Amino acid sequence: MNPQNPVRAYWRANLRLIRTLLLVWALVSYGLGILLAEPLSQFRIGTLPLGFWIAQQGSIYVFVLLIWLYAWRMDRLDREYDVHE
Amino acid sequence: MSTELWTYLLVGLSFALYLYIGYASRVRDTKGFYVAGRGVPPVANGAATAADWMSAASFISMAGLISAMGYDGAIYLMGWTGGYVLLALLLAPYLRKYRRFTVPDFIGDRYASNTARALAALATLFISLVYVAGQMRGVGIVFSRFLQVDIALGVLVGVLVVAFFAVLGGMKGVTWTQAVQYALLIIAYLIPAFAIAFMLTGVPIPQLALVASDLPERLNQIQTQLGFAEYTQPFQNKPMLDVLAITAALMVGTAGLPHVIIRFYTTPDVRSARYSAFWALLFIALLYTTAPAVAMFARYNLINTLHGKPLDEVRQIEWVAKWEKTRLLAFVDKNGDGRLTVAKGNAFTMEGGKPNFDKPDMSNPNEVFVDNDIIVLSTPEVARLAGFVIALVAVGGLAAALSTASGLLIAMASAVAHDLYYRIWNPRAPERLRLLVGRLAMLPALGVAAYLGINPPGFVAQVVAFAFGLAAAGLFPSILLGIFDRRMNQQGAVAGMVVGLTFTACMIALMRSPQLFGTPQPLLKDFFGISAEGIGVVGMVLNMATALIVSRLTPPPPENIQQLVDEIRIPRGAGEALDE
Numbered sequence: 001m002n003p004q005n006p007v008r009a010y011w012r013a014n015l016r017l018i019r020t021l022l023l024v025w026a027l028v029s030y031g032l033g034i035l036l037a038e039p040l041s042q043f044r045i046g047t048l049p050l051g052f053w054i055a056q057q058g059s060i061y062v063f064v065l066l067i068w069l070y071a072w073r074m075d076r077l078d079r080e081y082d083v084h085e
Numbered sequence: 086m087s088t089e090l091w092t093y094l095l096v097g098l099s100f101a102l103y104l105y106i107g108y109a110s111r112v113r114d115t116k117g118f119y120v121a122g123r124g125v126p127p128v129a130n131g132a133a134t135a136a137d138w139m140s141a142a143s144f145i146s147m148a149g150l151i152s153a154m155g156y157d158g159a160i161y162l163m164g165w166t167g168g169y170v171l172l173a174l175l176l177a178p179y180l181r182k183y184r185r186f187t188v189p190d191f192i193g194d195r196y197a198s199n200t201a202r203a204l205a206a207l208a209t210l211f212i213s214l215v216y217v218a219g220q221m222r223g224v225g226i227v228f229s230r231f232l233q234v235d236i237a238l239g240v241l242v243g244v245l246v247v248a249f250f251a252v253l254g255g256m257k258g259v260t261w262t263q264a265v266q267y268a269l270l271i272i273a274y275l276i277p278a279f280a281i282a283f284m285l286t287g288v289p290i291p292q293l294a295l296v297a298s299d300l301p302e303r304l305n306q307i308q309t310q311l312g313f314a315e316y317t318q319p320f321q322n323k324p325m326l327d328v329l330a331i332t333a334a335l336m337v338g339t340a341g342l343p344h345v346i347i348r349f350y351t352t353p354d355v356r357s358a359r360y361s362a363f364w365a366l367l368f369i370a371l372l373y374t375t376a377p378a379v380a381m382f383a384r385y386n387l388i389n390t391l392h393g394k395p396l397d398e399v400r401q402i403e404w405v406a407k408w409e410k411t412r413l414l415a416f417v418d419k420n421g422d423g424r425l426t427v428a429k430g431n432a433f434t435m436e437g438g439k440p441n442f443d444k445p446d447m448s449n450p451n452e453v454f455v456d457n458d459i460i461v462l463s464t465p466e467v468a469r470l471a472g473f474v475i476a477l478v479a480v481g482g483l484a485a486a487l488s489t490a491s492g493l494l495i496a497m498a499s500a501v502a503h504d505l506y507y508r509i510w511n512p513r514a515p516e517r518l519r520l521l522v523g524r525l526a527m528l529p530a531l532g533v534a535a536y537l538g539i540n541p542p543g544f545v546a547q548v549v550a551f552a553f554g555l556a557a558a559g560l561f562p563s564i565l566l567g568i569f570d571r572r573m574n575q576q577g578a579v580a581g582m583v584v585g586l587t588f589t590a591c592m593i594a595l596m597r598s599p600q601l602f603g604t605p606q607p608l609l610k611d612f613f614g615i616s617a618e619g620i621g622v623v624g625m626v627l628n629m630a631t632a633l634i635v636s637r638l639t640p641p642p643p644e645n646i647q648q649l650v651d652e653i654r655i656p657r658g659a660g661e662a663l664d665e
Binding site: 048 | 158159163166167169173295296299302317320325332336356359360362363367370374377651654655656657658659660
C-alpha cells in the first residue's frame with residue numbers, strides 16, 4: 001500500500017473538491033431553486049421574483065461555473081501530484 | 086423569394102453539408118467507428134454533445150411546455166442541465182480513462198459479469214429506442230409544418246440522411262455533423278428569440294429582458310385577472326415534493342444516458358473530457374436560459390393578441406390564420422359573443438391526450454386551444470421576421486432531431502455489435518468483422534426508428550419516463566459505485582441493478598397503466614406523492630442501498646479488479662492504446 005500514498009492523497013483531495021462543489025450544486029438547485037422558492041419570491045432580481053429567477057436562470061449559470069471550476073482545479077491537482085498526462 | 090423556397094433551399098443545403106461531412110470522415114476501424122479515433126478537441130466535443138443532447142423536444146416543444154407550466158417548468162430546466170454537473174464530476178473523467186468503447190464495457194468488466202454487461206446493454210438499447218422514436222417523429226413534423234410534406238416522406242428522408250453519415254462515418258462522422266448541427270440550431274433558436282424580446286420589451290437579449298422589463302409583472306397581473314395563478318408562483322401544477330423528485334430523477338437520468346456518456350470517450354485525454362463537459366453545458370445553457378424567456382414573452386403575447394378580441398379580427402392576423410389551419414391553434418366560440426375568452430381549463434375535450442376539435446369542453450369558459458409547439462414555431466412570424474429566418478428555424482429543428490437521432494444510433498449499434506455480439510457472443514471476432522457488424526446493426530435500428538416515427542404508438546410520451554427512470558435507477562448507480570467504491574463487487578452491483586430496475590419499471594407501469602394497458606384508472610396514483618417522472622430517484626436510492634449491503638455481506642472483488650479501480654482514478658495513461 002505504501003508506494004500508493006501520493007495517489008491516495010490525490011484521490012482524497014479530489015473527493016474533497018467534488019464534495020464541496022456538489023454541496024453548492026445541491027444548495028442552489030434543491031435548496032434555493034425549490035425548497036426556498038416561495039419565501040425567496042418576496043425578493044426581486046430586477047423585475048423578477050428571486051426564487052423564480054434562480055430556478056429558471058441562475059441555477060444553470062451556477063452549474064456551468066461549477067463544471068469549469070472542477071476542470072480548472074483538477075488541472076492544478078493533476079500536476080501537483082504528478083498524475084497528469 | 087417565398088418562405089417555402091427558402092426552406093427548400095436551406096434545408097437542402099444543410100443536408101448536403103451533413104452528407105459531405107459523413108463522406109469526408111468515413112472510417113476504417115472500430116476505434117474510429119465507436120469513439121471517433123479519440124481525437125476530438127474539447128470545444129468541438131462540447132458542441133457535439135450539446136447537439137447530441139438537445140433533441141427535437143428541446144428545440145420545438147420545451148419553451149411551450151414551460152410556457153404552460155410557469156415556475157414549475159423549472160423541473161426540465163434544472164433537471165436537464167444539473168445532470169451535467171454529476172456527469173462532469175463523477176463519471177466522465179473516469180470512464181474516459183477506462184479507454185473502452187461503451188457503458189456496458191465498463192459495467193461488464195468492472196463487475197466481471199456478463200449478466201451485468203447484458204443488463205446494461207439491454208437498458209442502453211431500450212433507452213435509446215424510446216428516444217429515437219421521438220426524434221424521427223420530430224423530423225416528420227418539421228417537414229410537414231414547414232413544407233406541407235407528408236410526415237411519412239419526411240421521416241424517410243431524415244432516416245436516409247442519418248443512415249448515410251452514421252453508417253459511413255460512425256462516431257467520427259456523427260461527431261463532426263453534430264458540431265455543425267449545433268451551430269445551425271443555436272443560430273436558428275436565438276435569432277427569433279432576440280427579435281421577440283426586442284419587440285416586446287425593447288431589450289434585445291432575452292436573458293436580460295427577463296429581469297429588466299415590467300413584462301413579468303404585467304403577465305402576472307393578466308394571469309390573475311383571467312383566473313390563473315401568477316406565472317412566477319411556484320408549485321401550481323405539481324407539489325413541492327414531486328418537483329424535488331422529478332428534478333433529481335431527470336438530473337441523475339441525464340447523467341446516466343448512454344448516448345451522452347459515450348460522447349466523452351472521444352476526447353484525447355481525461356483533461357479534455359472534463360473541459361468538454363464545461364463546453365457542452367455552456368452551449369446547452371445558451372438555449373436553456375433563452376427558452377424560459379421565450380416561454381414568458383410568447384405567453385404574454387398570445388394572451389394579449391387573443392383575449393377579448395373579436396374572432397373575425399383575430400383571424401385576419403396572418404400567423405393566427407396560418408397556425409389555425411395546422412390545428413396548433415384552435416378556437417371555439419362557446420358563449421356565442423363573437424369574442425375570444427382565455428381562461429383556465431381545456432377549450433376542447435381531451436381524448437387520449439389529444440383534443441377532440443368537434444367536442445368543445447363546456448365545463449369552463451376557455452375558448453382557445455394552444456399546442457405547446459406553437460410557442461417556438463410561430464415566434465419568427467409573430468416578430469415579423471423575413472422568410473429566410475423562418476426557413477432557418479426549420480433547419481434548426483431538423484438539426485436538433487437528426488443530431489440526437491444519430492447519437493442514439495451509435496449507442497444502439499455499439500450495444501448490439503460491440504457489447505452483445507463481440508464481448509459476449511463472439512470475443513474472437515476479427516476487427517474487420519466487428520466493424521461490419523457495427524454498420525449492419527444500424528440498419529434494423531434505423532428501420533425501427535423509421536417505423537415508430539411514421540406510426541407513433543400513443544404511449545411514446547409516456548415511456549420517456551421509463552428512459553430516464555431506467556438510466557437513473559440502473560446505469561447511473563452501477564457506474565458511480567464502480568468508480569467510487571473499491572469494495573463494490575459483482576454480487577452487490579447485480580443485486581442493486583435488479584432491485585433498482587424492477588422497482589422503477591413496476592412503479593411506472595402501475596402509475597401509467599391507462600396508457601400502457603388501457604385500464605380506466607391508474608393502478609397506483611403516486612408513490613408517497615412522487616409521480617412516474619420522479620420515481621427513478623427512488624429506484625436509484627434502492628439500487629445503491631441494496632448494492633452496498635449485499636457487497637458488504639459477500640467477499641471483496643478480486644485483486645485485479647481493485648487495481649482497475651485504482652487505475653481509472655488517475656488521469657495519466659489515458660492516451661495510450663489498449664491492446665484489444
